[in-house]
Amino acid sequence: MAGNEETRLRAIIDTAVDGIVLIDSKGLIQVFNPACEALFGYTAEDVIGKNVRMLMPSPYREEHDQYLANFLTTGNAKIIGIGREVTAQRKDGTTFPIDLSVGEAQDDSEPVFVGIIHDLTERDRIERAVREGASRLQAVIDTAVDGIVLIDSKGIIQVFNPACETLFGYLAEDVIGRNVRMLMPSPYREEHDQYLANYLTTGDAKIIGVGREVTAQRKDGSTFPIDLSVGEARQDGASVFVGIIHDLTERKRTEEQLVQAQKMEAVGQLSGGVAHDFNNLLTSIIGNSEMLADKLKARPDLSAIAEQIIAAGERAGALTQRLLAFGRRQTLKPVEIDFRDLLSGFQNLMVRTIRENIHLKTTLADGLWTIYADIAQLESALLNLSINAQDAMPEGGALVFSASNLSLDSNYQSLHPEVVPGDYVVISVTDSGTGMSQETLASAFEPFYTTKDVGMGSGLGLSMVYGFVKQSRGHITIYSEIGLGTTIRMYLPALPNASPMPRTKSEDPPEMARGTEAVLVVEDYAFGRTFAAESLRDLGYGVTVAVDAREALALLVQGLDIDLVFTDIVMPRGVNGWELAERARRIRPGIKFLFTSGYAVEMLSDRKWIGKSDNFLSKPYRKSDLAHEIRATLDKADRVRESTN
Numbered sequence: 001m002a003g004n005e006e007t008r009l010r011a012i013i014d015t016a017v018d019g020i021v022l023i024d025s026k027g028l029i030q031v032f033n034p035a036c037e038a039l040f041g042y043t044a045e046d047v048i049g050k051n052v053r054m055l056m057p058s059p060y061r062e063e064h065d066q067y068l069a070n071f072l073t074t075g076n077a078k079i080i081g082i083g084r085e086v087t088a089q090r091k092d093g094t095t096f097p098i099d100l101s102v103g104e105a106q107d108d109s110e111p112v113f114v115g116i117i118h119d120l121t122e123r124d125r126i127e128r129a130v131r132e133g134a135s136r137l138q139a140v141i142d143t144a145v146d147g148i149v150l151i152d153s154k155g156i157i158q159v160f161n162p163a164c165e166t167l168f169g170y171l172a173e174d175v176i177g178r179n180v181r182m183l184m185p186s187p188y189r190e191e192h193d194q195y196l197a198n199y200l201t202t203g204d205a206k207i208i209g210v211g212r213e214v215t216a217q218r219k220d221g222s223t224f225p226i227d228l229s230v231g232e233a234r235q236d237g238a239s240v241f242v243g244i245i246h247d248l249t250e251r252k253r254t255e256e257q258l259v260q261a262q263k264m265e266a267v268g269q270l271s272g273g274v275a276h277d278f279n280n281l282l283t284s285i286i287g288n289s290e291m292l293a294d295k296l297k298a299r300p301d302l303s304a305i306a307e308q309i310i311a312a313g314e315r316a317g318a319l320t321q322r323l324l325a326f327g328r329r330q331t332l333k334p335v336e337i338d339f340r341d342l343l344s345g346f347q348n349l350m351v352r353t354i355r356e357n358i359h360l361k362t363t364l365a366d367g368l369w370t371i372y373a374d375i376a377q378l379e380s381a382l383l384n385l386s387i388n389a390q391d392a393m394p395e396g397g398a399l400v401f402s403a404s405n406l407s408l409d410s411n412y413q414s415l416h417p418e419v420v421p422g423d424y425v426v427i428s429v430t431d432s433g434t435g436m437s438q439e440t441l442a443s444a445f446e447p448f449y450t451t452k453d454v455g456m457g458s459g460l461g462l463s464m465v466y467g468f469v470k471q472s473r474g475h476i477t478i479y480s481e482i483g484l485g486t487t488i489r490m491y492l493p494a495l496p497n498a499s500p501m502p503r504t505k506s507e508d509p510p511e512m513a514r515g516t517e518a519v520l521v522v523e524d525y526a527f528g529r530t531f532a533a534e535s536l537r538d539l540g541y542g543v544t545v546a547v548d549a550r551e552a553l554a555l556l557v558q559g560l561d562i563d564l565v566f567t568d569i570v571m572p573r574g575v576n577g578w579e580l581a582e583r584a585r586r587i588r589p590g591i592k593f594l595f596t597s598g599y600a601v602e603m604l605s606d607r608k609w610i611g612k613s614d615n616f617l618s619k620p621y622r623k624s625d626l627a628h629e630i631r632a633t634l635d636k637a638d639r640v641r642e643s644t645n
Helices: 004-017 034-040 058-073 121-143 162-168 188-203 249-295 300-329 339-353 374-392 410-415 438-443 460-471 526-538 549-557 577-587 602-604 625-645
Strands: 019-023 029-032 083-090 095-107 110-119 147-154 155-158 212-217 223-236 238-247 334-339 358-365 369-373 397-408 422-431 475-482 486-491 517-523 542-546 564-568 592-597 615-618
Touching: 004 475, 019 034, 034 083, 034 110, 095 121, 110 212, 121 249, 121 438, 147 162, 147 249, 162 212, 162 238, 188 212, 212 542, 223 249, 249 300, 339 358, 339 374, 339 397, 369 374, 369 486, 374 397, 374 460, 374 625, 460 475, 460 486, 517 526, 526 564, 526 625, 542 549, 542 564, 549 564, 549 577, 564 577, 577 592, 592 625, 615 625
Parallel strands: 358 397, 517 542, 517 564, 564 592, 592 615
Antiparallel strands: 019 029, 019 110, 083 095, 095 110, 147 155, 147 238, 212 223, 223 238, 334 369, 397 422, 422 486, 475 486
16 A cells, blocks of 8 residues: 555656655755756756755855754744745756745654745746836837827726827826816717717727817817827726827818918909909090090089099009909019108008097117018008008007018928018007907908908908018018907018118127026917027026916025016916016015017007016017117116115
8 A cells, every 4th residue: 555655656746747856854855856857957866865955046055054954953944834936046057936835744753845846937938028018018108209098998097198298288197097088178078978888888989999080178278189099908807998199280270271371372363363354344444434534524514423433443443453462463563661761651641541549659670671562562551450450449549550670580480381581671560459359360361351341342451461461472470369459560571681780891790798697588489488598598598487477486486596587478377477577576576577578568558567667678579689688687777776875
């Protein structure tokens, strides 16, 4: 019977998948099964009778005998009876991870120890592969240009990559664990959970597996168009959904610009054709009427009728010129124009044209360059803009004409591809009227779009100005807000040799003022903020930026050490530049301010947003203008202190 037991035991040892090794109380190997031979590369004959430490790398090898003796003396076990993960060493010197379970037994009253050895090499390889795969996947998620969001079957956000943070304005910790509907505007927000539940119940998918264009909502409440592709996967037996989010804002803007350009081109071609044919008819009407009037001199009553026909024909001719101006097909007669002289004469006309409750003001920069444009069309454009401004101020207000020099470079062209870099005279017409809504702004240059009563020529005013400026190879912009008024700027080309300050060939441009003081730039328009900050850094100043007044105030409360605040006046989030200055001076008495705005300084003064003693820099400005005003503001404050000491 004992022989049968020994046979069965030997069969178990020899066929075991895991290694089995038996050692005596001195650590000498007594049994070394075939699985051990495969694991370690030794044969049983190589190891039986030798110390088991030969299967261990340093430092376990040197510690083993002492550990075994300590266990036999004190009973203090580290592995025996419990097991743990350790490192073993093969015959060729290589090491590998094993799970070692050791049990104690008695053989002729002497303790022996049985070790069960499970190779962990494959497990570690799989775990390493999983970790590396997860690391690669995380790298893809973190560096993806498009947003990636993962939600569970209840719509709870699990993953929110950096691109999503940029798109939505939330940090990952702000959204993980919350329902994805927070990223949606109404009515999608209210419909989402029901849609998800319906899909899981019926399999009816509207987006999953196909993708479509939808609207998303940022942290600040603004919405933007996205292309959303959603895929489904399984995780722990449940559905999870991965959304790939591509921002369509820029594409939509480009598409709208293309549609607008095509619309303007189509209507321009139509209006040009109509005007051409109409002018042929008017030539006949006016010419024959003149002949008739000449023959009817003896009949003053009939001659007067003919003169009325001629006058009507001339008015119709003026309308066709407006159509041609809109279509950019009239023959312009550009000449050199000194805008200062032109505006002087134009003001005399405007005094007799506009209502008495409209106050005319002018702000002209020194050293204005010479404009190269059609003088009659420029006067017509100014007249159209003035009449529009008057209509926007039914209860009266201020109408401001201003002009300055500006050089547009490739950076500006990157934002406005239709602009040709070069020197321009910027003519601004600003009113203190009701302002335009976003809807009106979007359609302001469209033909026949008007908020006035419909009549002959209605809706062509701004379209004609647009056509004249574009045909003159210029650029036109509108800046308007409800309740703040409107500023329209015409960028008209200056003569090629235009120069703000005449100088000889041997003279060098004056060096721009520099400094080392600390400046806080507060500007909500990203391009303007970057331009100001980079210009000031290039001039040697230390620069900190803030996107609005609230962020600027927070920086000051935190103890930001600055010498001057350069701030826009009209900003979002309810705190303008003037209010920023008032609050900042309570926090930091004596702090210096330089204000800037796209509105005329007179308009801001009327609203009490800037005082006569405040330093102000009109937009658009050049780097040299900024350098001069920053230095002047800093030095002015120093001179005031010196004079009071």
